[in-house]
Amino acid sequence: MRFIWSKITHLLLVVLAVTMLTFVMTDRLPADIAAEIAGHGASAAELAEVRERLGLNRPVLLRYATWIGGVCRGEFGKSLITEQPVSTALRSHLPVTLELLALSQLFALLLALPAGIISAWRSGSPLDRVTGTFAFGCASLPNYALAMGLVFLFALKLKLLPATGYTPLNAGIGANLKGFLLPALSIALVEWVTLMRVLRSDLIATLKEDFILLARCKGLPTWRILLVHALRPSCITFITVLGMQTASLIGGAVIIETVFALPGIGRLLVTAIFAQDFPVIQGGVLLITVSYVCINFLVDLCYAALDPRVRTGVTDG
Amino acid sequence: MGKSKANPPKSPFQKGGLQLAPPFTKGGLGGISFYAAITWLILVLFCAASVGLWPFPFTVDQIDAEHFAALPGGAHLLGTDATGRDIVARLLFGARVSLTVGICAPLFGLGVGLLLGMPSGLYRGWTERTIMTLADVILAFPGLVFLLVFTSVLGPSLTTITLGLGLLISPRFVRVARANTIRFSEREFIQAARIGGAGDISIMLREILPNILGPLMAYTLVVAGFVIVAEGGLGFLGLSVPSPTPSWGGMIAAGRDVLEQTPPVAMIPTAVMFLTVLSINVIGDRLRGRYDRA
């Protein structure tokens, strides 16, 4: 219980620090949003009036306190540009990001798990080398270049899949998935490499352990040794990396969203930063930080579930 | 925490036949690929460093109005981009950006990582908690937002981008340095050093640093590849160094508009970046292999 509480306070601290930092940093942005909103040639009085209305002339920390108070009540403010509530904007962009994330991580896992296990089991074999070389290639390719390559091949040349654009789910699941296939693949083809490599190296280390030798002495079939005995203790780094990747995908798939014109959270944020739409930036950062923190918490719980030694804390009697 | 007994000696049963070969490189991507990687990197470094010194028919922003998005060959060795600028010139000057970022940002991260990671791994307790919370704050910060705001506040330039990326990746170095320090800080030779009168600083510098420097250098190379790609990503979004300074990412992005008509405009910078990152990864893996075995 104490473990969980200390974790939660730590995570709350992180969320507070990140949002406050965002406030302070965005406040120092050089351009003036008030001038933008008031329009060109607005008088000083009009500018002041806009600032007053938006609360921009109050000290940063005071504005932060107000904002946090609002967040606690469930109010995230309204966009300065579109006047749309921030929560609505986030809600409309979130499903795209989530679907992209789920699909790409699914592809990455489908590639990384079998490849990692097989190349650890047969490490040094030609199969391992081929997998390794392929992985090297994938890891060295920027995902935007990969995305362009995929578009060039599947959309422009073969004309199998749409090059860009987002089809909402209610327009048919087939069309929707078709639109997500290339973006998810461009993310997965880069991300699976890290997953595969940590799994492979941890598995190789585990396979050298005495308890694997004992499992072999017990006459267990190979699949059982690999999947039941070796995989679970080798998953710690794998889970960590998976968590970090997932967390970074929530806000970080901007480039892929841009290439494929997908209206996700990342694009929303970048647009907001260019427009200096503070409430949207704040809302987006809050969402991303909270998801990062939650995923980290889940990863910690996974550690405890995977390894009983973490659960009980004491290592030796 | 219940202090566990020192590990009993490993069973000699372990030594022997079933030794599993460590990383990919041993054999597979053997000597040739390693030396090829080194050669390529030296070539790129040399070009980037000396590009201003020898005469070159085109400058980076010189527009050839007769050739828009020309294919390789003719006056322009590798063709021109959509606005008629020579690709070779832009590649060479773009290498400066990519390599500066790719070398300086990881080294900055490495420095921060050692400076904060070693103490947090050695002292544990509140020192560790403070440093790790700090690292978590940066890790939790959406990277792109951080970079965007950072560069717009300080003005977009090569320095700010390098510094921004360096700051962004330093928590990862802190984590790796800390994890490696912890791995060694419980070993008996650290206690032996204390008994021998070594202070904390001397333990960090003489006992821990030589042991963790290897794995950290390997990690630095991994990050260098990542940073070059990330800088390219910024360039792709038009957020890297301001034009007309070329960057590889920006060139790839520019090639997107003429992808259907003239694929080489995008493919050539992609290939150059790919080869560079691949070389770094090959060397990094070789390095990692050495330290994994030790």
Add this chain to the structure above:
Amino acid sequence: MGGVGGGCLGRTMKEEKNFNNPLLRIEDLVVEFPASQGRTVHAVSGVSLDIRQNETLGLVGESGCGKSSLARAIMQIPPPTSGKVLIEGVDLTQLHGRKLKEVRGRFQMIFQDPASSLNPSRAVGESIAAPLLSLGGMNKAERRLRTREMMTAVGLNPELHYGRRAHQLSGGQCQRAGIARALITRPQLLVCDEPVSSLDVSVQAQILNLLRDIKESYGLAMLFIAHDLAVVKNICDRVAVMYLGRICEVAPCESLYATPAHPYTRALLDAVPRPDPGYPAPDSGMLPGERPSPLDPPRGCRFRTRCPRAADICSEIRAELRDIAPNHEVACHFPLDVRPENGGFDGR
């Protein structure tokens, strides 16, 4: 270093009025550290011991009884929770930072796991010389000379082994390097934490002989920690038996092995394997039950939960160490008879 030693020596001269003048005196030493869920590990609970000049004291007990914690508390890594550690009358627990560093050279330690006690990324010779560098007072040539001298003294070849890494040496050679490093500051006290437990019998004999030799030639006092009474007998003058953080019995070698008084000592003696196929197998019923956890040691006598002689009083009152024969102390309400015919091993 010489200056420091001289200063402290002067101090002990003044305290010569102490009739019994041990080199190391441990008084009521307590080592506790926090465990999960707010609990405390009672590793060492009130141990007092003396080691005289040129004496080897054996400390015997099962793993987890706190003997390693005791050794580390003596070395101040980390300092004990409470109690005193006096070397020639100087209380180490009161020294910090530079002051502690100045006396470090006078007490050194060797470890159980020879490979892990050497820095894998440094040359073995550098590891051996490291204390000289940290403690200062010598130039490079002097250090090198001393290192070579020490390496030769422990049976390593300076030409051959100086530049090697730890993983290139065998377990016995690593242990020799550890001994050289400990001796290079010319200590008066050497704490050996299970130095032979992880070695083969043949190498174990080499190391035991080496330790005995260097003890003679350097005039060392030693605290020798082990879990095997046969090994301890081979090298020690006196033996202290430890169980769950407390000392149960202290006696000179001869009388402890001839007439063990504490039931636990007896059980330890019975467990030692005899290299003789005719010898009856040890009686496994000797120590019933499991060793209690140091998180929650039993009240009263800590051995009572496994003691065949335990009575009600054992759970109420803790038996203090008391003399039952000259120099033979035992902490038990019902010590075994100290008559030789009652199970002495010398009579066989």
Add this chain to the structure above:
Amino acid sequence: MTGPDQDLLVVGGLTVQLQTEQGPIRPVDSVSFTLEKGKTLAIVGESGSGKSMLCRAILGLVPARGNIRFDGRDTGKLTGREMNRIRGRDIGVVLQDPLSSLNPVMTISDQIIEPMRIHLGITRREGVERALYLLCSVGIPRPEERLGCYPHQLSGGMRQRVAIAIALACEPKLLIADEPTTALDVTVQAEILTLLARLQMERKMAIILVSHDLGVVAGCANNIAVMYAGRIVEQAPAAELFRRMRMPYTRALFDAIPRIEDPPQRRLPNIPDLPPNFAALPPGCRFAPRCPRAGERCRTEEPALVCDEDRNHRYACWFPV
């Protein structure tokens, strides 16, 4: 009394060859021995003498040349699946360090039941019952409380008992114990050795006990084989061996043991130097460079394993003690 049907394990000319960076080495070199049903063979030698590799070769875990007949079957002719069956069901294995040889993330009950389910095909419920019985028979108090435990929650001695219970799960005919007490305290070592002796009596199984300490195996072995640098250099019934050690190496190993009967501070006669590197074996007798009795012949000619007047005592030495 002895005869082919009494023999459980017959090993003939077993050789393991491995490729290393220093060239091919033979950690096990032409080893032959016979183990009768229900008897204990102790294999003694310094670390690096190849005794653990010999166990692995018997289990078919490393490629080896030579003949191994186990229970009347030539294991060289078995398929991988059949060999798996023999490994798990007919041969049980106990390793040196119980903490690292038990899977840290599986409960005790899962680890005991696993081989029974795989090889005997019994249900989980039956498995739990038999696991309880097994834990009882290896002397674990309150076994029902231990079933759900993880290895790190047990003490060293308990862990090794659990490891033995796992090895016994399928009622093996042979138990291979590779330094089962080296990582343990002396008190626990005595308990484990007594336990092994009792289990052998009850179950009539044969045991191969590997150790580096002649003292440990003295009380429980019927036969003792001493290994040096990949070869058996002396083999005899335990009583005979301790009565008269012919090979100087055996003698030296024996003398190096500190004994509780000895006077205090006795200087131990030890063997100088280290066992040879497999990649650079000396010519002639492999022990010659460390042997006090070695003569010219020892350095040039390798002695064969010969039988003494007593047929059961074999040794390889030109100048036996």
